[in-house]
Amino acid sequence: MSNSSIRARQPWRRANISTSIQIVLASVIPLPLVMLLALLAGLDLTMSFITLFVPLQLIVSSFVGYRAFGRRGIGDAILVVLTIFFSTFVLILLLSVLYSVITEGAKAISFQFIGQNNVYVSPTTSLDYGGVGHAILGTLIVVLLTTLAAVPLGVAMAIYLTQSQSKTRNLVRTFTQALSGLPSVVSGLFILSIIEATQMGRSGITGSLALFPLMLPTVARVAEEALRLVPVDLRYAALALGAPNYRAFFQVILPAAKSGLLTALLLGLARVVGETAPLILTMNPSSGTNLNPFDGGMTTLPTYIYNYLASSYQTSQARAWGAALVLLMVVGILFALARILGKSKSKKSKATK
Amino acid sequence: MSQSQTKPQRRKLSAGPLSRGDKWFFRTTSAAAHFAFVLVALVLGFLLFQAWPVLQSQGVNFVLGSTWDPDSDPMVLQLGPMLWGSLLIAVLGILIATPMAISMAYLIVFMLPKRWASVATTLIDLLAALPSVVLGLWGLLVFTPIAAGWAEILNKYLGFIPLFQVTDPENGFMRSPFIAGWIVAVMIVPIITSVTREIFSQLDRDLINGALALGGSRLSTFRRVIMPTASSGVVGGVLLGLGRAVGETVAIFYVLNLSMEINWMNLVEPHGGAVASWILARFGEASPLEKQGLMAAGLVLFILTLIVNYIANVIVNRAQPWRKNQ
Numbered sequence: 278m279s280n281s282s283i284r285a286r287q288p289w290r291r292a293n294i295s296t297s298i299q300i301v302l303a304s305v306i307p308l309p310l311v312m313l314l315a316l317l318a319g320l321d322l323t324m325s326f327i328t329l330f331v332p333l334q335l336i337v338s339s340f341v342g343y344r345a346f347g348r349r350g351i352g353d354a355i356l357v358v359l360t361i362f363f364s365t366f367v368l369i370l371l372l373s374v375l376y377s378v379i380t381e382g383a384k385a386i387s388f389q390f391i392g393q394n395n396v397y398v399s400p401t402t403s404l405d406y407g408g409v410g411h412a413i414l415g416t417l418i419v420v421l422l423t424t425l426a427a428v429p430l431g432v433a434m435a436i437y438l439t440q441s442q443s444k445t446r447n448l449v450r451t452f453t454q455a456l457s458g459l460p461s462v463v464s465g466l467f468i469l470s471i472i473e474a475t476q477m478g479r480s481g482i483t484g485s486l487a488l489f490p491l492m493l494p495t496v497a498r499v500a501e502e503a504l505r506l507v508p509v510d511l512r513y514a515a516l517a518l519g520a521p522n523y524r525a526f527f528q529v530i531l532p533a534a535k536s537g538l539l540t541a542l543l544l545g546l547a548r549v550v551g552e553t554a555p556l557i558l559t560m561n562p563s564s565g566t567n568l569n570p571f572d573g574g575m576t577t578l579p580t581y582i583y584n585y586l587a588s589s590y591q592t593s594q595a596r597a598w599g600a601a602l603v604l605l606m607v608v609g610i611l612f613a614l615a616r617i618l619g620k621s622k623s624k625k626s627k628a629t630k
Numbered sequence: 631m632s633q634s635q636t637k638p639q640r641r642k643l644s645a646g647p648l649s650r651g652d653k654w655f656f657r658t659t660s661a662a663a664h665f666a667f668v669l670v671a672l673v674l675g676f677l678l679f680q681a682w683p684v685l686q687s688q689g690v691n692f693v694l695g696s697t698w699d700p701d702s703d704p705m706v707l708q709l710g711p712m713l714w715g716s717l718l719i720a721v722l723g724i725l726i727a728t729p730m731a732i733s734m735a736y737l738i739v740f741m742l743p744k745r746w747a748s749v750a751t752t753l754i755d756l757l758a759a760l761p762s763v764v765l766g767l768w769g770l771l772v773f774t775p776i777a778a779g780w781a782e783i784l785n786k787y788l789g790f791i792p793l794f795q796v797t798d799p800e801n802g803f804m805r806s807p808f809i810a811g812w813i814v815a816v817m818i819v820p821i822i823t824s825v826t827r828e829i830f831s832q833l834d835r836d837l838i839n840g841a842l843a844l845g846g847s848r849l850s851t852f853r854r855v856i857m858p859t860a861s862s863g864v865v866g867g868v869l870l871g872l873g874r875a876v877g878e879t880v881a882i883f884y885v886l887n888l889s890m891e892i893n894w895m896n897l898v899e900p901h902g903g904a905v906a907s908w909i910l911a912r913f914g915e916a917s918p919l920e921k922q923g924l925m926a927a928g929l930v931l932f933i934l935t936l937i938v939n940y941i942a943n944v945i946v947n948r949a950q951p952w953r954k955n956q
Contacts, residue, residue, distance in 0.1 A: 323776070323780065324779075324780060324783050348847075349845060349846065349847035349850075350847070351847065351849075352846075352847025352848055352849030352850050353847045353848045353849065355849050356736075356847070356848040356849040356852055357741070357848065359733065360733040360736050360737050360741065361733075361737070362733075363729050363730045363732075363733035363734070364730070364733050364734050364737045364750075366730060367730045367731075367733075367734055367754075367757075367819055368753065370816050371753060371756070371757045371816075373768070373772065373773075374760060374764070374765065374768045374772075374816075377768055377771075377772045378764060378767075378768065381771075429662075430662050430665060433658060433659045433662030433663070434659070434662050434663045434665075434666065436659045437656075437659040437660055437662065437663035438663065440659070441656055441659065441660065443660065445663075445664070446663075448667075449663045449664065449666055449667075451940075451943070452666040452667055452670055453666050454939065454943045455670060455936055455939060455940060455943075456666060456669060456670060457939075458870075458873045458874070458877075458935050458936070458938070458939030458942075459673070459877075459932065459935070460876070460877025460878075460879070460906055460931055460932065460935055461877065461879060462877065462879040462906045462909050462910060462928065462931070463673070463677075463877070463906075463928045463931055463932045463935075464673075466677060466909065466924065466925055466928035467672070467673045467676055467677060467928075469921075469925075470676040470677055470679070470680040470925055471676055473680060473918075473921070474676065474679070474680070490669055490673065493666075493669070494666075497666075521649045521651050521652045521655075522652045522655055522656070523651050523652055523654075523655035524651070526655070547759050550761070551759075551760075551761020551762065551763060551764065552761070553761070553762065553763040553879075553880045554879040554880050554906070554910055557910065557913070558910075558913060579761060579763045579880075582763050582764070582767060583763055583880065586766070586767055586770065586884065594771065597767055598767070601763075601764045601767050604761060604763075604764060605760075605761075605764060608759050608760075608761065609756075612755070612756065612759050616752065
C-alpha cells in the first residue's frame with residue numbers, strides 16, 4: 278500500500294462539480310422565467326415572486342438535492358431555500374427603507390437645509406429656504422439633558438448589580454427589564470400627568486424628562502454587561518491589596534470597562550434620539566431656534582418629521598425626508614462609534630486570553 | 631535572635647463595617663438601583679391619579695365598550711376597538727416577523743461564514759436602531775402603495791376567507807391593519823432575531839453534528855433537535871416583540887385609519903385601531919377631561935405591556951441558564 282492512496286476523504290462534501298452546476302442552474306434559471314411571465318401576464322411582481330418563484334425553487338432544488346444526496350437532500354434543500362427566502366425578504370425591507378430615505382433625503386438636503394431654522398417657512402415655501410438647524414440644536418439639547426441624568430444613574434444601577442452582594446439585585450433587574458418595555462407614549466403621558474398636576478409649563482426640560490425612563494434601562498443593561506466583562510479577579514486583587522470597594526471600582530474596574538460604558542452611553546443615545554411620541558406630548562413645537570430648555574417650545578428632528586409629514590404638500594414631504602436623512606445619519610454615527618468601541622474591546626479581551 | 635522571639639501582634643479580622651467611603655459608595659449605588667422601583671411606582675401612581683375619575687365613571691366598559699364621545703354629557707370614553715386593534719396588529723406582526731426572524735437567526739448561526747455572519751448581525755442591529763418615525767415615513771410614502779397592491783390581490787383571490795373580506799372594494803386598501811401589521815413586523819424582527827440568535831449560538835454543536843452524521847437532513851435536524859431545545863427561548867423573544875408591537879405609536883399612526891367602529895378580523899379593511907396611536911391622535915384637541923381618558927388608556931397599555939414583558943423575561947431568562955450564574 279502506498280501512502281498516496283490514503284487521501285483525506287470528506288464524505289460530507291459530496292457536492293462535486295456537476296452537482297454544484299446543477300444547484301446554480303436550479304437557482305438562477307427560474308428567476309428570469311418567472312419575471313418574464315409576470316411581466317407578460319401583467320401580474321404584481323412581488324406576488325408572483327412569492328406564489329410562483331418560491332414554490333418552483335423549492336421543487337427544483339429538492340429535485341437536485343435528491344439526485345445529489347438522496348432523501349436527506351430534500352430536507353436540506355427545503356430548509357435552505359426557505360431560510361434564504363425569508364432572510365432576503367428582511368434585507369430587502371431594510372434596504373428599501375435605507376434607499377428611499379437616502380435618495381429622497383438627498384434631494385432636500387443642502388448646507389442651508391442643515392443650518393437654517395424654519396421661522397418664515399410655510400408648507401409651500403420652496404426648499405431653498407428654511408431647514409432643520411433649530412431641530413438639530415433642539416435634539417442635542419433635549420438628549421443631552423436626558424443623558425446627564427440617565428447615564429450616571431444607569432451606571433450606578435449597573436455598579437449595584439455587579440459589585441454588591443445585596444439580595445434585592447434580582448428584583449432590581451426585573452424592574453429594570455419592566456421599564457425597558459415601557460411604551461414610549463406612556464412615558465410621555467407620565468410626564469404630561471406631572472405637568473397637569475403641578476401646572477408647570479411645557480418646555481425642553483419636560484421633553485428630556487419624558488425621554489429619561491426610556492434611556493435609563495438601556496444604559497443600565499449595557500453598562501451591566503460591560504462591567505461583567507471585567508474579570509472578577511482584578512477586583513479581588515485590588516481588594517486583597519487593601520483597597521476599599523470604591524477605589525477598586527474607580528481605579529481598577531472603571532478604566533478596564535471604559536469602552537464598554539461608552540458603548541452603553543452611545544446605545545442609550547441611539548435609543549432616545551429618534552423618539553417622537555413622548556416629545557409630541559410634552560413639548561410645544563417651535564419654528565425658531567430656542568436654546569433655553571426651561572422656557573418656550575423646542576423642535577427636535579423626530580418631531581420635525583412628524584409635523585411635516587402631517588401635511589400633504591410635496592415640499593413638506595421633501596422636508597420630512599431631508600430631516601429623516603439627517604436623523605438617520607445621527608443614528609448611524611452613534612451606532613458606528615458603538616460598533617468600533619465594541620470591536621476594539623473584544624479584540625483586547627481576546628488578546629489577554 | 632531576640633527579634634523572632636517577640637510574637638507578632640494578632641490582627642483583628644472583621645467582615646463587618648466597611649470604610650466610610652465604601653458605605654457611601656454602596657449607599658449611593660443602592661439608592662440609584664432602587665430608583666427603578668420608584669420610577670415604575672411613579673408612572674403607575676401619576677397615571678392612576680389622573681385616570682381615576684375616568685376609570686370610576688366608565689367602569690369596566692372603558693375597555694369593553696366601543697364609543698368615544700367626549701362631547702356628550704356625561705362623557706362616554708370607551709376603548710374597546712383600539713385595544714382589539716392593537717392586539718390584532720401585534721399578532722399579525724408577530725405572524726409575519728417570526729418566520730423571518732428565525733430564518734435570519736438560522737442563517738447567521740448555522741449557514742454563513744463568520745465574517746458574513748457579523749455583517750448580517752450588524753444589519754439586523756441597524757434595523758433595530760431605525761427610529762419609528764422614519765419607519766412611519768417610509769411606511770406612509772413608500773410601503774403603503776405596494777402593500778395596498780398585495781392586499782388587493784389577497785382580496786381578489788382569497789376574498790372568500792373572512793380575513794381578506796372587505797365591505798366595499800371602492801374604498802381602496804390603504805391604511806388597513808394589514809399594512810400596520812407589516813410595519814410592526816419590520817420593527818420586531820430584530821428583537822426576535824437577537825434573542826433567537828443568542829440561543830441558537832449556545833446550542834450544543836455536537837448534538838447537531840451528531841444528528842447530521844446519523845443521516846438527518848438540515849430540515850429534520852432543525853425540527854427534531856434545534857427547535858425542541860430552543861423553542862422556549864424563541865417564544866420569549868416573540869413575547870418581547872409582542873410587548874414592543876403593542877406599544878408602537880408613531881409608525882402605526884401614519885399607516886392606519888383609526889376608527890372606533892370595531893374591525894374584528896378583516897385585515898385588509900381600511901380601518902382599525904391601536905391604543906398608543908389613538909392617544910397620539912386625540913391628544914391635540916383633547917379637553918382636560920378627555921386627556922384624563924387618554925391617561926387611562928395609557929395606564930391600560932402600560933399594565934398590558936408590563937404583564938407581557940414580565941412573562942417574556944421570565945421565559946427568556948429561564949431559556950438562557952448560562953446567563954444566570956454570571
